[in-house]
Every structure is written in structure tokens, then in C-alpha cells.
Amino acid sequence: MKHITCYLDFISPYAYLAFEQLPEALMDHSTSMTYKPVLFGALLKHHGQLGPAEIAGKREWTYRQVLWLAHRHGVELQLPATHPFNPLALLRLALACGAPEQPNRYVCETVFRHVWQGGLEAADPERLQALTRQLQPARPPDSDEVKARLKANTAEAMALGVFGVPTFEVDGKLFWGLDALPMLRAYLAGDAWFEGAWDAAATIAVGVKR
Numbered sequence: 001m002k003h004i005t006c007y008l009d010f011i012s013p014y015a016y017l018a019f020e021q022l023p024e025a026l027m028d029h030s031t032s033m034t035y036k037p038v039l040f041g042a043l044l045k046h047h048g049q050l051g052p053a054e055i056a057g058k059r060e061w062t063y064r065q066v067l068w069l070a071h072r073h074g075v076e077l078q079l080p081a082t083h084p085f086n087p088l089a090l091l092r093l094a095l096a097c098g099a100p101e102q103p104n105r106y107v108c109e110t111v112f113r114h115v116w117q118g119g120l121e122a123a124d125p126e127r128l129q130a131l132t133r134q135l136q137p138a139r140p141p142d143s144d145e146v147k148a149r150l151k152a153n154t155a156e157a158m159a160l161g162v163f164g165v166p167t168f169e170v171d172g173k174l175f176w177g178l179d180a181l182p183m184l185r186a187y188l189a190g191d192a193w194f195e196g197a198w199d200a201a202a203t204i205a206v207g208v209k210r
Helices: 013-025 040-047 058-073 088-098 105-116 125-135 144-160 178-188 197-203
Strands: 002-008 031-037 167-170 173-176
Touching (some): 002 013, 013 058, 013 178, 031 088, 031 144, 040 144, 088 105, 088 125, 088 144, 105 125, 167 178, 173 178
Antiparallel strands (some): 167 173
8 A cells, every 4th residue: 555645825726626626636546644734935935936826927827727627627626706816714724623633635635625615705704714713733733833844844844845725645655736646646556657757857957057
């Protein structure tokens, strides 16, 4: 059995789409899964990047593409009223529900759908209160323990080289994004391609630095 760690942030529509597609992608493979919420904004800052929704042109394309991908895959998705938003409260709530462990799939699914279904404000205080009542966290979301877990998850992701969400780690290999799910499935199936091409990709010399 392979163990997969999924690094996610509820702010990402690609993370939501990948989460919804995971059961199909992992079908017929024996796996266990750990979901680790991380702060995507901290990953971006660490790597000196802007998020897709922070770049003119790319912002509009991102929303159009995720709406198309949802349509294509038959996944319900409505864009939240405003995006990006501050996801800290949602990340901490999810972790508080799993304390002292990481949150389970039900918790992550509930938070993802809070954001990406209905077209409402994801960070609206009244909606957050209702979501908290629904999930009944084991710890206060604003507790030092929960805050420390989020920082630890994010630091762990940085140390592994995670640069975006969703990222799936298995056997030390990182698979990034919704479109990496077929690649992940092939790895789990023992595709011989991974015996040479995976490591070879890391040997390409840098020609120009900007």
C-alpha cells in the first residue's frame, strides 16, 4: 500500500477540482491518504511568486479554465463572490477538526464545498460561524496548537520543495496540480517510465537566469 500526502489550501480552485477527482484517480489502487492544509500564500512568498489570481490576464483565464474543467468533469463549481480571500480561518478550522491529527476527507470536502459551491463569500463571518457549528471542531480554531500545526505543515511543504497546491507526495516524489492526477495514477500502477525519466528531468542545466 502506498501512502499519499496531499498538501492543499482551500483558496485554490485547482485543489478543489483535484480533491473531487481523487476517488476516481485512485480507483483500483491500494492507498492511504493524509490531507495537510498549508498556507498557499506563504509558499508563494517563499518562492518569490504571485498567485494566478494576482496576475492580470492570468486571473481571468484561471477562472474561465476552472469553470470549464468543472463543466468537463461534471463537478459542481461556482466561483466565490470575491477571490482571492484570506483562507486562514478555514485552514485553522479544518485543522481544529482533526486535532491532534490532520483533518479527514469529510472535513476537507465540507470546507472546499463551502468555498466553491454556492457563489457566496467564503470568509463571511456568519457563514464561518455556521460552518464551525456544522463541523464541531475538537479544538478552538484560534488556539496556539492549531496555529502551530498550520505553520508546521507549511514549513514541511517548503522543506520538501512544494511550490503550489494541490501537491501529492508519495515515495518522495511530488505531483503538482489537477492535471498531475493521471501521472500519479500511472506511478501507482508501476509505469516503467518513472525508472529513468523522472530523475533525468532534474539533470537539465540552467541556460539563462533572470
